[in-house]
Amino acid sequence: MIILFLASKADADFVKPMEDIFKEFGVGTKTVMASAHKVPDKVVEMVREINAMTEPTVVITVVGMSNGLGGVVAGTCIHPVINCPPHKDLTEYHTDIHSSLRMPSDVPALTVIHPKNAALAAVRILAESDAGLRKKIEERMAKIRAGY
DSSP states (O other): OEEEEESSGGGTGGGHHHHHHHHHHTOOEEEEEOOTTTOHHHHHHHHHHHHTOOSOOEEEEEOOSSOHHHHHHHHHOSSOEEEOOOOSSHHHHHHHTHHHHOOOTTOOEEEOSSHHHHHHHHHHHHHTTOHHHHHHHHHHHHHHHHTO
16 A cells, blocks of 8 residues: 655645556555644644554655655654655755755655656565565566667
8 A cells, every 4th residue: 555645735746657656556545635834733643544554555755845744754654654755846856855855863764756766666665565566566677678
């Protein structure tokens, strides 16, 4: 299961390439939305619900500007967390990326810039415990190699 944890509705278009990857691999997703800066109690409660999930799960946080969400989720979630900060241009990228990269100790969040690559990373994490998913990844990689 992949949880797409968005900070706001403004981030919804950014995750479309991720959703395409999850469909390709047949991986279930759930999208949730809350701002760590505006409603931190709600975020922590949502993470408690995610932590109660017993199936293999990866959380992808999508938030621009100051990424409080990725840190709060990674600091409270038992599942792997990948930050994928959206950016409209190079200026936004340079300004916003550091809040996703610089996490305090004991807040293990990975950061992947490209939404498609964030999705592929999440699928590969899940494939560590799913032989069928691993086979799909191997087949996709073989197809890519055959094209070059």
